[in-house]
Amino acid sequence: MSPSLATPFAHIVDDDEAIRDALSWLFRTRKVESRAWPSAEDFLAAWRPDWRGCIVLDIRMREMSGLECFDALLERGNTLPVIFLTGHGDVPMAVGALKKGAFDFLEKPFDDNALVDVVIRALESNARRQANQETQANVAGLLAxxxxxxxxxxxxxxxxxxxxxxxxxxxxxxxxxxxxxxxxxxxxxxxxxxxxxxxxxxxxx
Amino acid sequence: MSPSLATPFAHIVDDDEAIRDALSWLFRTRKVESRAWPSAEDFLAAWRPDWRGCIVLDIRMREMSGLECFDALLERGNTLPVIFLTGHGDVPMAVGALKKGAFDFLEKPFDDNALVDVVIRALESNARRQANQETQANVAGLLAxxxxxxxxxxxxxxxxxxxxxxxxxxxxxxxxxxxxxxxxxxxxxxxxxxxxxxxxxxxxx
DNA sequence: TCTTCAATTGTGGTTATCCGCAGTGTGGAA
DNA sequence: TTCCACACTGCGGATAACCACAATTGAAGA
CATH class of the missing domain: 1.10.10.10 (Winged helix-like DNA-binding domain superfamily/Winged helix DNA-binding domain)
Incomplete structure (x- = not known):
């Protein structure tokens, strides 16, 4: 029925190659499928509404910031849980992000285990949501x-x-x-x- | 049908009398009904599950902290939106509070208008929730x-x-x-x- | 033009639902 | 013991729902 629902990926969006590599390695050792993107622009260009998984999004990046990327995703109707990472976040920023629907907001340096736990919960959350949406979509299809x-x-x-x-x-x-x-x-x-x-x-x- | 659903109050919980007075005055000038409590303990002792309104909760207090008070309220099944106020909050604290269901998390010094706006939205949110719950309760009553x-x-x-x-x-x-x-x-x-x-x-x- | 599909209607018959009337049996409260 | 709520059952009739068979009209397409 579903033509090509992408595998659930933890999408890493960070312009720091060292961090991308570190996270990729971390996820790999924890059996979490991940994919890394060097910039918000690259990620947004590739993003498809039928993607599953979650997004690990760095806030401070050279071009488009993580928060701007988040807004862009919201406009496009993204449903992937977004986990923010930041080294210089403040309370209003975190509060704003969460109130707009971010899944979590972690400060660097973060605990590896904590991040993986959050990512796994995000993946599960997305999987549940996906399941709901599919049945919804089926019903919508019938109605059509x-x-x-x-x-x-x-x-x-x-x-x-x-x-x-x-x-x-x-x-x-x-x-x-x-x-x-x-x-x-x-x-x-x-x-x-x-x-x-x-x-x-x-x-x- | 409903015996004595309390009027919607913005409950101010703060052990600093100056702040209690300031907030009380602020709300009064904005036509928001409020009631002030000098400590978390006092508030919890008075708290009833049928209360309506919202809670403006200071985090740093002498005895029980706002966060502890929040946990206690969660255990009791509180449904009033909780707005945290804090002078020395950090990101993890804010994130934790919001993920546990806090309505908002504001840092001092805060903008009066911003706070009032948040409180009003919280009151509206609670009113909507209340309306839903009442119809639910009616149905439950019929089922019984x-x-x-x-x-x-x-x-x-x-x-x-x-x-x-x-x-x-x-x-x-x-x-x-x-x-x-x-x-x-x-x-x-x-x-x-x-x-x-x-x-x-x-x-x- | 011929085909297809949505919308429409009728006839006649079967099955389900909805109700009033009437009555039995049981366990608990007064 | 008496009263009552609850569960249970039968009969018969009115109403609604379900269906197979059969057919007409109009509009969009091939």
Whole structure:
């Protein structure tokens, strides 16, 4: 079903080669797949919305800063957890980043174990989110197969209205409503209005 | 229905009387109801789970610190947004607080306008949460009125099973299922299984 | 133009749901 | 012991939902 969901990577974005190498080595020894990028620009250029994993983002970089990169990612709808690394961070910076949705904010020098732990939690978090989104996407895909009229009927069915009432509101015959209703169930893969409601209701995130 | 939901207060917790007075004055001029507490202990002793509003919590205090107070509140299931104030905070402290669910973390000296804005947002956030919880509580109350057997039948109805199947699974007659089902609808104030599903499904928070 | 699909409707029949009326049995509270 | 809530059941009828078979219309495409 999913065509090419990239493997989960811990994306290291840092313009200091020594740090990139150190982190790459650290992750490798901990069995965490990682990939390193020499600048925010390089990373952003390569970034795809279907990527999975997380981002380890240095704040102070020569060109685009980590915070700017973060903003750019937010605009693009990034869902990868972002872990900030910084040597000269202050409280407002950290607070701002976290309130905008950063996963964590670590100061250098950081403990290797602590970082790996955070990264692993970030990867798990992303995996859970991905799982949710996939089922969501499946449902969305099914919904997209419905004709406009079918969706219209479905909405009324979901409110618990009788076919008779629906027919009345749409100025069509009851038989037509039955047909639409039946097609909705068929296309959505459910056998009753209740199942349909259950399928659509959980959708929240 | 709700017996005595306290008015929304911005609870100021600070052992420095000068700051308490300053904040009280600030909030009063901005039409924000507030109440001041001279220590974490005093606040915790008075704290009730049904309080509404938010908490402005100083970190450095003589006896119990703001962070300890925060932990104590978490254990008690506090839902009031907590805004930390500190003169000597560091990044890990701020990060830790926010990750544990603090609403914001401000350093002294802070901008009056900024603080008031944050407090207002916190109050709004709590009001929204409160609204959700109330509807949740109402639903829970309705559910509590169901007899065990009725709840049992309801579960099966919510999965979309036919009365016939339910009767079979519970080894009772279809008529009995119908009676239970009917009572469930009546007690829950709905007129169909779909409405019931809608009523129960949104429950997420 | 011919094909396909969405939307529409009808007939007739089966199955499910919804209810009122009526009644049995049981365990706990008054 | 009496009263009551709860669970249970049957009968019969009204209403709604589900479905197979059959068909028409109009618009978008091949």
């Amino acid at each position: 197969q419905l004709t406009p009229r079918e969706q219209e009927v479905m909405q009324l069915v979901l409110v618990g209205k009788f076919n008779k009432v629906i027919a009345d509101e749409l100025n069509i015959s009851m038989r037509t409503v039955e047909v639409h209703r039946s097609r909705v169930f068929e296309k959505m893969g459910v056998r009753s209005a209740v199942e349909l409601a259950q399928l659509l209701a959980p959708g929240r995130d | 009125q169901l007899t065990p057997r009725e709840q049992e039948v309801m579960q099966l109805v919510l999965v979309g099973k036919f009365n016939k199947v339910i009767a079979d699974e519970l080894n009772i007659s279809m008529r009995t299922v119908e009676v239970h089902r009917s009572r469930v609808f009546e007690k829950m104030g709905v007129r169909s299984a779909v409405e019931l599903a809608q009523l129960l499904a949104p429950g997420r928070d």
